[in-house]
Amino acid sequence: MEKSITAHIITIGDEILIGQVLNTNAAYIGSQLSKINIEVKNASIVGDIEEEIIAEFKNVWDKNDIIFVTGGLGPTHDDVTRKCVVKFFNTELEESKEVLANITELYKKRGREITKTAKGQALVPKNARIINNQKGTAPGFWIEKGNKLFIVMPGVPFEMTAMMEETIIPELVGKYKSLDYVIKMTTLLTTGIPESHLSDRLGDINELLSGSKLAFLPSQYGVRLRITVKETSEEEAKNKLSEIEQKIRAKAGRYIYGKDDDTLEEIIGKLLKDRGLKIAVAESCTGGNLANRITNVSGSSEYFERGVVSYSNAAKVEILKVNEDTILEHGAVSLQVARQMAEGIKSTSGTDIGISLTGIMGPTGASIDKPIGLVYIGLCDDKVCTAKKFLFGDDRILNKQRASQTALDMLRKYLLGISLDD
Amino acid sequence: MEKSITAHIITIGDEILIGQVLNTNAAYIGSQLSKINIEVKNASIVGDIEEEIIAEFKNVWDKNDIIFVTGGLGPTHDDVTRKCVVKFFNTELEESKEVLANITELYKKRGREITKTAKGQALVPKNARIINNQKGTAPGFWIEKGNKLFIVMPGVPFEMTAMMEETIIPELVGKYKSLDYVIKMTTLLTTGIPESHLSDRLGDINELLSGSKLAFLPSQYGVRLRITVKETSEEEAKNKLSEIEQKIRAKAGRYIYGKDDDTLEEIIGKLLKDRGLKIAVAESCTGGNLANRITNVSGSSEYFERGVVSYSNAAKVEILKVNEDTILEHGAVSLQVARQMAEGIKSTSGTDIGISLTGIMGPTGASIDKPIGLVYIGLCDDKVCTAKKFLFGDDRILNKQRASQTALDMLRKYLLGISLDD
Numbered sequence: 001m002e003k004s005i006t007a008h009i010i011t012i013g014d015e016i017l018i019g020q021v022l023n024t025n026a027a028y029i030g031s032q033l034s035k036i037n038i039e040v041k042n043a044s045i046v047g048d049i050e051e052e053i054i055a056e057f058k059n060v061w062d063k064n065d066i067i068f069v070t071g072g073l074g075p076t077h078d079d080v081t082r083k084c085v086v087k088f089f090n091t092e093l094e095e096s097k098e099v100l101a102n103i104t105e106l107y108k109k110r111g112r113e114i115t116k117t118a119k120g121q122a123l124v125p126k127n128a129r130i131i132n133n134q135k136g137t138a139p140g141f142w143i144e145k146g147n148k149l150f151i152v153m154p155g156v157p158f159e160m161t162a163m164m165e166e167t168i169i170p171e172l173v174g175k176y177k178s179l180d181y182v183i184k185m186t187t188l189l190t191t192g193i194p195e196s197h198l199s200d201r202l203g204d205i206n207e208l209l210s211g212s213k214l215a216f217l218p219s220q221y222g223v224r225l226r227i228t229v230k231e232t233s234e235e236e237a238k239n240k241l242s243e244i245e246q247k248i249r250a251k252a253g254r255y256i257y258g259k260d261d262d263t264l265e266e267i268i269g270k271l272l273k274d275r276g277l278k279i280a281v282a283e284s285c286t287g288g289n290l291a292n293r294i295t296n297v298s299g300s301s302e303y304f305e306r307g308v309v310s311y312s313n314a315a316k317v318e319i320l321k322v323n324e325d326t327i328l329e330h331g332a333v334s335l336q337v338a339r340q341m342a343e344g345i346k347s348t349s350g351t352d353i354g355i356s357l358t359g360i361m362g363p364t365g366a367s368i369d370k371p372i373g374l375v376y377i378g379l380c381d382d383k384v385c386t387a388k389k390f391l392f393g394d395d396r397i398l399n400k401q402r403a404s405q406t407a408l409d410m411l412r413k414y415l416l417g418i419s420l421d422d
Numbered sequence: 423m424e425k426s427i428t429a430h431i432i433t434i435g436d437e438i439l440i441g442q443v444l445n446t447n448a449a450y451i452g453s454q455l456s457k458i459n460i461e462v463k464n465a466s467i468v469g470d471i472e473e474e475i476i477a478e479f480k481n482v483w484d485k486n487d488i489i490f491v492t493g494g495l496g497p498t499h500d501d502v503t504r505k506c507v508v509k510f511f512n513t514e515l516e517e518s519k520e521v522l523a524n525i526t527e528l529y530k531k532r533g534r535e536i537t538k539t540a541k542g543q544a545l546v547p548k549n550a551r552i553i554n555n556q557k558g559t560a561p562g563f564w565i566e567k568g569n570k571l572f573i574v575m576p577g578v579p580f581e582m583t584a585m586m587e588e589t590i591i592p593e594l595v596g597k598y599k600s601l602d603y604v605i606k607m608t609t610l611l612t613t614g615i616p617e618s619h620l621s622d623r624l625g626d627i628n629e630l631l632s633g634s635k636l637a638f639l640p641s642q643y644g645v646r647l648r649i650t651v652k653e654t655s656e657e658e659a660k661n662k663l664s665e666i667e668q669k670i671r672a673k674a675g676r677y678i679y680g681k682d683d684d685t686l687e688e689i690i691g692k693l694l695k696d697r698g699l700k701i702a703v704a705e706s707c708t709g710g711n712l713a714n715r716i717t718n719v720s721g722s723s724e725y726f727e728r729g730v731v732s733y734s735n736a737a738k739v740e741i742l743k744v745n746e747d748t749i750l751e752h753g754a755v756s757l758q759v760a761r762q763m764a765e766g767i768k769s770t771s772g773t774d775i776g777i778s779l780t781g782i783m784g785p786t787g788a789s790i791d792k793p794i795g796l797v798y799i800g801l802c803d804d805k806v807c808t809a810k811k812f813l814f815g816d817d818r819i820l821n822k823q824r825a826s827q828t829a830l831d832m833l834r835k836y837l838l839g840i841s842l843d844d
Contacts, residue, residue: 017462019453020637020648023445026467031441040439041474045448045465052463059481187442194532196497196539196559205499215470216498217437218578226437281731287717288710291731295709298785298818300733306741307731309703309713315728315771319741349737363720373531391532393557396720398580 002180004230007033008064009043010056012071012081013155016045025070025160032164036173037183038066048072053084065148066172071155073121073138085152086125089143093123096130099139106137131167135159142168183230184237188248189262190255191222191409198223201252208247212240220398221264221405222255254418257409264408265293265300271415272303279411280349281307282320282341284332285359285375290404305351310341320344320356333358335376338387342378353414354380355407356387361399375403379410379420388420426461427598430486432478434493434503435577436469447492447582454586458595459605460488470494475506487570488594493577495560497539507574508547511565515545518552521561528559550574553589557581564590605652606659610670611684612677613644613831620645623674630669634662642820643686643827644677676840679831686830687715687722693837694725701833702771703729704742704763706754707781707797712826727773732763742766755780757798760809764800775836776802777829778809783821797825801832801842810842 009029015021023045030040041064046056053072060067072081086093100122107114121137124130131140133154140153140163151168153160190198195218202208209227217224227244231237249256258267272279281290281304291307294300308319313332316322321344322337330336338358346354359375366372372394378387388410392402413420431451437443445467452462463486468478475494482489494503508515522544529536543559546552553562555576562575562585573590575582612620617640624630631649639646649666653659671678680689694701703712703726713729716722730741735754738744743766744759752758760780768776781797788794794816800809810832814824835842 015637016449017452017465018456019449019451020639022449027438027441027444029441030439034440041469042478043439043467047463056464185440194534194540196537197534199498199539200537213436213500215436215500216496217443218496220580226442228436283710286714287722287726288705288713288729288731289717291710292708292714292822295711295731295733296819296822300709304709305734306737307710307729307733308741309710309717309729309731311717311723311729312727318770319728319730348740395557395580397718398557400714400718 004039004181004183005037005065005176005179006039006041006063007066007068008041008060009068010053010060010070011043011045011155012048012053012069013045014047016071017047024157025155028157028161029068029070029164032169034183034185036169037176037179037181038172039183048080050080050084050087053080054088057084057088061148067148067150069150069152070160073140073152073154081152082123082125085128085141085143085150089125089145089150091126094126095122096124096139097122098130098132099124102132102139103137131163133159133163134166135162140167142171181230181232182234182237183228184234184241185226185228186241186245187217187224187226187260188245188256189222189224189258189260189264190252191257191264191405193223193252193255195223198225198252198255202248203251209244212244214244220401222257254413257412263293263297264405264412265297268408268411268415269294269297269300269303271412273299275415277353277415278303278305278351279353279355280305280345280351281407282316282345282354282356283307283309284311284316284341284357285361286357286400286404286407287311289400290355290357290407293404293408305349306345308345316341316344319348321348331370333360333370333374333376335387335389338376338378339380339385340378342380342387343385346380352381353411354378355411357403357407359390359399359403361396361403362394363396373399375399375406377403377407377410379414381414386420427459427487427601428461428463428485429455429488429490430482431462431465431490432475432482432492433465433467433577434470434475434491435467436500438467438493439469446579447577450579450583451490451492451586454591455594456605457607458591459598459601459603460594470500470502472502472506472509475502476510479506479510483570483572489570489572491572491574492582495543495562495574495576497543497559503574504545504547507550507563507565507572511547511567511572513548516548517544518546518561519544520554521546521552524554524561525559553585555581555585556588557584562589564593603652603654604656604659605650606663607648607650608663608667609639609646609648609682610667610678611644611646611680611682611686612674613679613686613827615645615674615677617645620647620674620677624670625673631666634666636666642823644679676835679834685715685718686827686834687719690830690833690837691716691719691722691725693834695721697837699775699837700725700727700773701775701777702727702767702773703829704738704767704776704778705729705731706733706738706763706779707783708779708822708826708829709733711822712777712779712829715826715830727771728767730767738763738766741770743770753792755782755792755796755798757809757811760798760800761802761807762800764802764809765807768802774803775833776800777833779825779829781812781821781825783818783825784816785818795821797821797828799825799829799832801836808842 341356362372550563763778784794
């Protein structure tokens, strides 16, 4: 196979460096390039300082086939990118009639008169190919030199993405269509198993992958497994991906709830709809986090009947019909109360399934018997009523997220007939 | 004034390069450093490839006072950062008893047995100072060489931020306390007013700032106003900041709910506690989003009694005692139902205040009279029962967030005696 076509992405702007604005542009460009077999080797962020920008151009030029630059193309004093490009390529600026017409048109459309500052944006590096900006005034441009590409776009996300979609991606696909390799990725989403256990379960990674790549991406919601293959044809890449996916599923299938952009709440939504089942939830410790996630899915009113955030014991007794004596005897955070909450929300709402959570999220509220992170999750249908104990960490918000993720995963396993025991 | 202390941030991970994960770590580190007078000159992202990582270490080492590295410290085969650090500093790995004890403890807490893979994380570069990981297993470390600092942290955001807050920031503040300039920032948090209206209200920005900087940062929660001053002493910086803050408050005070890291749910929590008042909430369209936010605040059980997510009409009638005829006549999304939901949750829970939301979040469920984004918010106490109509946008998740933010802001204004009319 040929060597990969490689790219470097430079984002220009102080606001990115000081974390005022997230670097969504580099993420977008990276995701688009990885879909068309171009490998993003590195990316960098540089402030609005001429010397720094030119130094970075020099630094990355030799090492890559394509350089992407976004930001610093606007009309104000702190937009220095064009100046830097001109110096780097040892050329000069000239007015583009095409761009000037575009800017004039845009101002007319918005009922404004064109200013001198705005006109200045029609100045582009000599011999650069212009990339039309359909959403704003600053044009992008594309410089080709010795088999290398240098592509410059504005930093405003919707202007940049429009240029990528309409011009740059189609051009690159055409330019590199004779590549003799195809890169493909898929991500398997797991939950309920720590990274190191999952790794142990998969066994010999090299044997599993036979030349492809696997990345472990952990978060409070679980570990994502990203598989990347590089093959000589679309079909071979697809086959290789599916072969590795099947091997992983054979070893850790019960922990995998979805793929790529799936969310667990969407997955359980589909399962509930397919089976024509309705649920209701009773939350104490998660305080509405679970209901909020379930209702993030459009169409959830088809299967989600109601939720109760029974923060007080009174709410547990009055709405969920939890036995007051059980609370007195075992405490509100107990297996017994979790079970009664799930049973209570199911019977009072008339749904097929009731789910409940009660626990201690921290930082306060712990006792010797009941540490921070202790959560009981209950699940009842017409026949069975079960509750399980979990121990999460010591961060309140993460504990809420972990607990609701675990409750959704319990529901998934229940709906698929997978044992709830780990 | 002295030359600034400069830093470079390296984020390691293919998932960042291909845009699968946003680079929130670099943004967070950048924002923290800019608060303590350290200038982030550049940042870069490198994939999980040894040679590339080491090349980047070499590339940035000479140019900066501090190098931050995050990512690639986990227990699996694709985590290569430690290996690269060891090669770059020409040292070796050794097992840290302290770290091993921490990992063992963490596994014990979660009721799991420690695996060989997990144990491997106790290997750290010789002579490196360990930064304890209170939230996970992979330790961070800190290498000092010839007046330069090399700081390595895991890529899991909550592990990294805990290390920054608890160890790194305090250490850096101590180390660089003798600088002869002070950069200070503060951010005022507004909601309920669009960016352009806010800007018009503030009038002549240059006159307002007299040399300092102001940034407008809009999001679905409102517009943040960040003020940055650079002065020669702590006191001058503080005075300048407070002077500008007061000018802004004089012009837009009623829209400002807090400062810096405040959240609106914390602010209303304090107000409720101070006044000894209790609330309960009834949510339809927000599906638990409001209750979830209120209960994100530690100690919220003191003032939050219960929440009901009355997604079905049955739940509205049964739990909240909404009149069935009112639903038939005006529809579930109406001023009348919002008022009855707020009244119902207040009276059935016995709290001082009841809040309700009913609306159409999209993408489906709209009619000619009732478009996507229409939300009614009700607020009742023992004397008054009011409801207001709002029209948000067409994105389901953003609408839920905007609606709960607006409900919290209505409560804030009510508690402070500010008119609910805009």
